[in-house]
Amino acid sequence: MTRGGLAGRRLLVALGLAALLALAVTGLARSAGPGAHQDPVRALAAELRCPACQGESVADSRSPIAASMRQAIADQVAQGRSPEQIRRWFVDRYGPEVLARPPLRGTGLLLWAVPVVALLGAAYAARRSLRPIRTPGAPRRRRPAGRPARRPAGARPGPDEGSTPGRRPRVAWWLSAVGLAVLVAAVAVAADRLTPPAPPPPATDPAAVALRLARDLEGQQRYDAAAQMYREALRERPDDAVRLRLAFAMLRSSDPAGAERTAREVLDHTPDSPDGLLVLGLAQRTTRPGDAPRTLRRFVAVAPDHPAAGEIRRLLTS
Amino acid sequence: MSGRPRQPRWWRAGPVPTAVLLLSVGLGAAATTGHLAGAGEVRQRPAVPAPALVGTTLAGDRFDLAALRGRVVLVNVFASWCGPCRDELPLLVEAAGRWSPQGLAVVGLNLRDGPEAVRALLREADADGLTVLPDPDGTRAVDWGVRGVPETFVVDRAGRIVARQPGVVTAQWLQEHLAPLLAAA
Numbered sequence: 001m002t003r004g005g006l007a008g009r010r011l012l013v014a015l016g017l018a019a020l021l022a023l024a025v026t027g028l029a030r031s032a033g034p035g036a037h038q039d040p041v042r043a044l045a046a047e048l049r050c051p052a053c054q055g056e057s058v059a060d061s062r063s064p065i066a067a068s069m070r071q072a073i074a075d076q077v078a079q080g081r082s083p084e085q086i087r088r089w090f091v092d093r094y095g096p097e098v099l100a101r102p103p104l105r106g107t108g109l110l111l112w113a114v115p116v117v118a119l120l121g122a123a124y125a126a127r128r129s130l131r132p133i134r135t136p137g138a139p140r141r142r143r144p145a146g147r148p149a150r151r152p153a154g155a156r157p158g159p160d161e162g163s164t165p166g167r168r169p170r171v172a173w174w175l176s177a178v179g180l181a182v183l184v185a186a187v188a189v190a191a192d193r194l195t196p197p198a199p200p201p202p203a204t205d206p207a208a209v210a211l212r213l214a215r216d217l218e219g220q221q222r223y224d225a226a227a228q229m230y231r232e233a234l235r236e237r238p239d240d241a242v243r244l245r246l247a248f249a250m251l252r253s254s255d256p257a258g259a260e261r262t263a264r265e266v267l268d269h270t271p272d273s274p275d276g277l278l279v280l281g282l283a284q285r286t287t288r289p290g291d292a293p294r295t296l297r298r299f300v301a302v303a304p305d306h307p308a309a310g311e312i313r314r315l316l317t318s
Numbered sequence: 319m320s321g322r323p324r325q326p327r328w329w330r331a332g333p334v335p336t337a338v339l340l341l342s343v344g345l346g347a348a349a350t351t352g353h354l355a356g357a358g359e360v361r362q363r364p365a366v367p368a369p370a371l372v373g374t375t376l377a378g379d380r381f382d383l384a385a386l387r388g389r390v391v392l393v394n395v396f397a398s399w400c401g402p403c404r405d406e407l408p409l410l411v412e413a414a415g416r417w418s419p420q421g422l423a424v425v426g427l428n429l430r431d432g433p434e435a436v437r438a439l440l441r442e443a444d445a446d447g448l449t450v451l452p453d454p455d456g457t458r459a460v461d462w463g464v465r466g467v468p469e470t471f472v473v474d475r476a477g478r479i480v481a482r483q484p485g486v487v488t489a490q491w492l493q494e495h496l497a498p499l500l501a502a503a
Contacts, residue, residue: 064467065464065465067430068429068430068456068459069460071455071456072456072457072461093460093463110345110346113345117345121337121339121342210399210435213401224442225439225442231434232432235432235434
C-alpha cells in the first residue's frame with residue numbers, strides 16, 4: 001500500500017465521519033425543532049401523559065380525565081402561572097410519571113448510558129479489528145497464540161496482507177459503517193413524513209356519549225334509564241332519529257303517553273315517518289285503542305317493507 | 319505451540335467487548351427488574367392533606383370539605399355515563415346509611431356530567447339523599463389527582479387522605495378502610 005493510498009483512506013474516513021455528524025445533527029434538529037407549539041396550553045398538555053390511557057398525551061387523548069386536565073392547564077395559564085409551576089402542580093398530584101419526559105434519574109439514565117457504552121465498546125472492537133495486523137514473515141495462523149504482534153509505529157504492512165483474510169473484516173466494517181450512515185440519513189429524511197399532521201383535537205361530544213350509554217342501557221333492558229339518557233342527548237342534539245329512539249325506549253318502559261307525545265313531535269316534522277307512525281300506533285293501543293288501528297294501517301301503507309310490517313299486519317287482522 | 323488448545327472465539331474477540339456486552343446485559347436486567355419491582359408501589363401513599371373541596375351541591379346547598387373535619391369522609395368520583403359507577407352507587411348508599419351514625423359522610427364528586435342525568439341516576443339507585451358536588455369541567459377531580467372514574471378516597475377525621483381506590487370499591491374494601499377509622503372515635 002502506498003502513502004497516497006493511506007492519505008486517501010484518511011480523507012475518506014474524515015469525510016465519512018463528517019457526513020455522519022452532519023446527518024446526526026440534522027436528525028436531532030428536525031426532531032427537536034419547534035413543532036406546532038404556539039399554543040401554551042397545547043404545548044403543556046403534550047408534555048403530560050394521560051393517566052387513564054396507554055401512551056397517549058393529555059393533548060391527544062379523548063378521555064374525560066384528559067379533557068379535565070386540559071381545562072386545568074388552561075385555567076392555570078389564564079391565571080398567569082408559569083409552565084414550570086403548572087408542571088410541578090401536576091407532578092404533586094399525579095407523581096413524576098405524569099411527565100412525558102421525566103427528569104433523568106435512576107433507571108431512566110440507563111436508557112442513555114447503555115447505548116453510549118455499547119457504542120464505545122463497538123468503536124473499540126472496530127479499532128482493534130481494523131488495525132492492520134503484521135507479523136513479519138509469518139502468516140496469521142502460524143503466529144504464536146495469544147495477542148497479535150504490534151506493528152512498530154510507521155512500519156508498512158507486509159506485501160501479502162491486502163488479499164488475505166485480514167481484509168475481510170475490514171470490508172465488513174466499512175459496509176456496516178456505510179449501512180449505518182444510510183440508515184441515519186433515511187431516518188433524518190423520513191422523520192418529517194412519519195409524523196402525520198396533527199388533526200384538530202375532536203371535541204368530546206356529550207350527545208354521542210349519552211347515546212352510547214343509552215344504547216348500552218337498552219341492551220340491559222333498563223329502558224327507564226335509557227329514556228333518560230336519550231332525553232339528555234336530545235337536549236344536546238335535537239334530532240328526530242334520537243327522538244324516535246327515545247319514543248321506543250319510553251314505549252318499552254311502559255310510558256305510552258310519553259311515547260305518543262314524542263312520536264307526534266317527529267310526525268309534526270315528517271308526517272310520513274314510518275317509525276314515528278309505528279311508535280304512535282303502538283302507544284295508542286294503550287292510550288286510545290280506537291285510534292290505533294288507523295295509525296298502524298297507515299304505517300303498513302307507508303312502509304310495506306318495514307321489518308315490523310309483517311308483525312303489524314298480523315296484529316291488525318287478529 | 320500449535321499443540322496448545324485453541325481459545326474460544328469469544329475470548330479472542332478481546333476482554334473489552336466481552337466486558338461491555340456483559341455490562342450492557344447486566345444493566346438491562348437491573349433496569350428491567352428495578353422497573354418491575356417499582357410498578358406495584360403506586361397505590362397506597364402516605365397520608366396527605368386532602369385538597370380543598372368547596373362548592374354548591376346538586377341540591378343547591380353549600381358544601382365545604384373542611385367543615386366536615388372531625389368526621390370520616392368518603393369521596394367518590396363518579397359520573398352517570400360510567401357503567402361501573404352506576405353499579406357501585408348502591409354500595410355507597412348502604413355504607414352511608416350504615417356508618418353515618420358513627421361519623422361517616424359520603425360525598426359524590428360528579429365528573430363532567432349533566433344535572434338531569436345525575437338526578438335520574440340517583441332516583442334509580444334510591445340515592446336521593448347522597449351529597450353530590452358537580453364538577454362540570456373536571457378540574458376539581460384533577461386537583462385530587464383522579465386518574466379515572468370511579469375513584470374513591472377516604473379522608474380521616476383530621477382531613478387527610480388515608481386511602482384511595484382507583485376503580486370500583488367493594489364492601490370488603492370499605493369495611494377494611496372505614497371501620498378502623500370510625501371505631502377510633
